[in-house]
Amino acid sequence: MAEAHQAVAFQFTITPEGIDLQLSHEALRQVYLSGLRSWKKRIVRLKNNVITGVYPASPSSWLFVVIAILATMYTRSDPSMGLIAKIQEHLPASGSLSVQCQTVVSAVVFSTMLWLSLIFTMKLCLKQLLSYHGWMFEQRGNVSNTTKVWMMLVRIFSGRQPLLYSYQGSLPNLPVPAVKDTIRRYLESIRPLKSDSEFERVNTLAKEFEVSLGNRLQWYLKLKSMWASNYVSDWWEEYIYLRGRGPIMVNSNYYGMVRWYLWFNIRCFTILQGYLLRALKRDKTILIFSRIPGTFIPLCSAQCERIFNTTRIPGEETDTVVHWKDSEYVAVYHRGRYFRLWLYQAGRMLSPREIEYQIQRILDDPSTPAPGEEKLGAFTAGDRLPWAQARKEFFGSGVNKRSLDCIEKAAFFVTLEHEELDKKGDDPDITLDRYAKSLLHGKCYDRWFDKSFSVVIYKNGKNGLNAEHSWADAPVVSRMWEYVLATDCFHLGYNEEGHCKGDVNPSLPRPQRLTWDIPSQCQERLAQSLSVAQVLADDVDFHVFAFRDFGKGSIKKVKMSPDGFIQLALQLAFYRDRGMFCLTYEASMTRLFREGRTETVRSCTSESCEFLRAFENGEDVEVCRRFCRSASEKHQQLYRLAMTGAGIDRHLFCLYIVSKYLGIESPFLKEVFSEPWRLSTSQTPVQHLEMFDFVNYPEYLICGGGFGPVADDGYGVSYSLIGEDIITFHVSSKHSCPQTDSHKFGKQIRKALGDLLQLMTNNQKEASRSEQNHSPKPQSKKEL
Incomplete structure (x- = not known):
């Protein structure tokens, strides 16, 4: 096959005259372009790391400080108050430099130290400013003078052109609430749900906890908050998501949908993959990730780092989230077969029309699934322990490992459904309900539930996504998905025939079909995982x-x-x-703080119950x-x-984790976490x-x-x-x-x-x- 030859850099044959070495210039050119693109990306990352590292200052401000210090020295004044002379005395190469050169070098060193000190001071000031949240508690249109002054200072210290991660070093840490305040708010939240005798019992447990064990556990949390960026997020990710041994399908993963038909949504793949790259190139549209809509207040962008090239890896005791720096392809599933679809050729990203062309090749591929391949994704839908054991036993080496690595290291996962989601005459309400169930669990084997997200495209053009929950929360994925859909519909458009715009390079290598060697013993375990997932999926009742x-x-x-x-x-x-x-859970974000994720708003209050009665x-x-x-x-x-940062549940959750580490059983905390969120x-x-x-x-x-x-x-x-x-x-x-x-x-x-x-x-x-x-x-x- 011609495509196979293009993947070989050189080949040789033994002849009577000796070794005949034949170089493939096209393949060598591809190697060169790929390396060039890799180095360009490294340079861009280094540049952005420098820019975000010195923010709210800019790298060019260093030159301004150096020139200013040198200018004052030539006016025979010493802005360093003798520090430049001290630096000059301790220069390691002072003997080989003239006096004038020593003075200039010392001035540059002093200027750099002064510049870094100013950056540190500005970051500290901005962090203190962002710790003020009084503006949130003011009535709309009735802004206090304190908030007005605060807004002005934030604008001054925020600089001009922030990048996605510019504010990360300036965001405040999530505060640890006082134990008495958390207990007071907790008792207030459960009062309308308990009888007088039940409330009195819980109140007694709470007071005993507050005066005894609570303060001891709180000490550990305060110690952690001084050491870690966020005292909640790592434990939340590990114990709420990664240590769960049940299926993540339905129980953890969530979905996103739209309600219109597109001609042929292949271009979404290009936009999705290019989204992060544009962020690295300072695309200003990405900045909305780090702002509260309608304000200039920055939000933590840490979750955005793992949108692409991220996979949840099963373990026997706990899973892990693995993120790779970059990926140049997506994994595609169609009719029980897995493909690797490259998004780059000759160092450039494929055009939307070229990706459509490659997808059509997958749709036209007549090959059949290998034994066990069609339902392989059921491992990711069932219990985690069987998947971890099977992965270790059957996917640790050989062709299975290579194919599994291809899926797990892909930018994201794509499912091309070979069936239409709905047909003419179908009841619209039933269609939406079926749409939701399909996106949430599908057939239990045609999604890769471990991937950061999976794009699902149906035969009639309808689409949606299924996202794994441990690495990020829904608003991050939702914002990305909205951007993709809006760009696809309103900014790129299609030609008159309904195809993506652009030309096609017919010499593109075909998408690579992944190969598997799945033994019968592995297929038996796969069937067990599928049966567990199927029972869970069939039990879900949806109405949209x-x-x-x-x-x-x-x-x-x-x-x-x-x-x-x-x-x-x-x-x-x-x-x-x-x-x-009933006890009601409403998710609220805490991304005003570094590495913040969510907090619970207990919506059932005494006031709401009084109104309902x-x-x-x-x-x-x-x-x-x-x-x-x-x-x-x-x-x-x-x-x-x-x-x-003054919520109830995350603080109680961390106190509970500390108590488990200490091996102490708390009746109060046990009571808290025995209550169901109906x-x-x-x-x-x-x-x-x-x-x-x-x-x-x-x-x-x-x-x-x-x-x-x-x-x-x-x-x-x-x-x-x-x-x-x-x-x-x-x-x-x-x-x-x-x-x-x-x-x-x-x-x-x-x-x-x-x-x-x-x-x-x-x-x-x-x-x-x-x-x-x-x-x-x-x-x-x-x-x-």
Whole structure:
């Protein structure tokens, strides 16, 4: 094959005249270009490391300081107060230099030391400034003078052109809350969920813990916070994600979807791979990764480092997350076969049209899967221990190791589905539910759940992704995915035939088919993993819908926080569904701090329960409105506390880990972590609104993403506020629980939203329209 010859740099044959050495100039050229590109990337990385290392100053400021010091010396003044002379006395090569050269070298050394001292001071000042979070607790439009001065100082110390990781060294460390404050907030959060006798029992345990063991455990956490960048994140990643021995499919991984058809979404691969490269080249669009939308406040970007070239490796006791510096290809799965698709040729990234051409080659490949190859991905869907043992026994050497390395070291994973997701005449609601289940678990073997993320593209052009959770949280992946989709639809476009724009180099080598030698014993274990995963997947009940009666625009008109409003609606829906209150989890980010990840907002509060009782008992409208606003304000206060490091659950989690290291059993901490989260919620924010046009192109609707239920008898609810008029919901539960029904709960959410707006709105016409739309609307095919 011609492609095989291009991969050989030289060849030789033995002849009667001697050895006939034949060099392949094209192959040598490819080697040269590949090495050249590698060195260029190293230089770019070094350059960016220097720029981010000296931020908020710039490398050019060093030259300014040197010139300024030399200029003052020529005016016969000594800005160093004798330090330059001291440096000159101790120069190692002073005997071989003239006096004037010694003076200049000493001045340069002093200038460099002064410059580094200024950088350190600026970083320290910026870190102190970023430790102020009072601005979060102020009313919109009512900014205090303190915050105004703070904003001005942050702008002064922030420099002009920050890169993605410029702020990393200036972000404050996550503070360790006082034990008494955490216990007080914890007791406050469980009060509405406990009877008087139960609360008194937990209160006694809490007080005993506070005055005895709590202070001892707290000492270790404070010691860790002084030594580590973040006292929570490494333990959170290890014990919450990596040490889990159950399947990560459904239980940990999550998905993202869209609700429109694209012609042929092959170009997404080019954009995804090029995303990180553009970041290294100071593409300004990447800076939105490190900002809070609508502000100039930087967020930690540590999670962005592992978007590409990252894989979770199974272990017998704990998994590990492995990240490689670079990868020039993606791993592709189609009809039970695995391929390596190179994204670079002759030192350049392939054009979108060329990648489409290569994908078409994979689609046209007539080969059949090797024995055991088709369902190999089931190992990543089942329990972790069997996968770790099988990986060690059957994939440690030979052809299996080479093929597995190819998948694990790929930039990301791609699944080309050979079936259409939905067909004409299908019920739109059922289609969306099937879409969600497919993205979450597929057939349990056609995704590589260990990869940082897997792109899934269906035969009819619909697409989505499945992401592994340990390396990063959903907002990081969501922002990347939105950028890819918006760039694909609105900035690159397609030609009249529906193909990617650009030309094709027909001499491109074919995508490489990965080969396997999977023995029957390995196939038996593979079947066991698949059976475990299949039971889990079949038990998941999903309901996805877009609520179109109103959106955050109408909620803001009644002067309520959209997130607080939705959380109250979820509480009302659950109360009506189950006739009880429950411990509610809402994820909040802590990326205002270095290496921050998430914190829990306990949305079920005394205020929310008081409102729900009053509302359901038919209390006076004004009383219910007052209770509703009080509950919403309480939720916003808890959310801000969580974001600024004063949350409850991560602190208690770390105290529990320390107690386990010390071998001490705490009745209080055992009580805390025995409580189930029957309602687990998360908002997936749309972070690239400026790149979408929902007015002129309403069909280009991002539908957010979802996850499986946390508790066997509970619900998982993910929601997104799309523009001003749409809210999408992803509701999950388990068929095996007779008390839960995702579709029934979805109806309760619709009704609760309408009832709340009717209560709070002053526009009776709008309230009447909302009341008429409590039941689900039939959706047209165009809306999908």
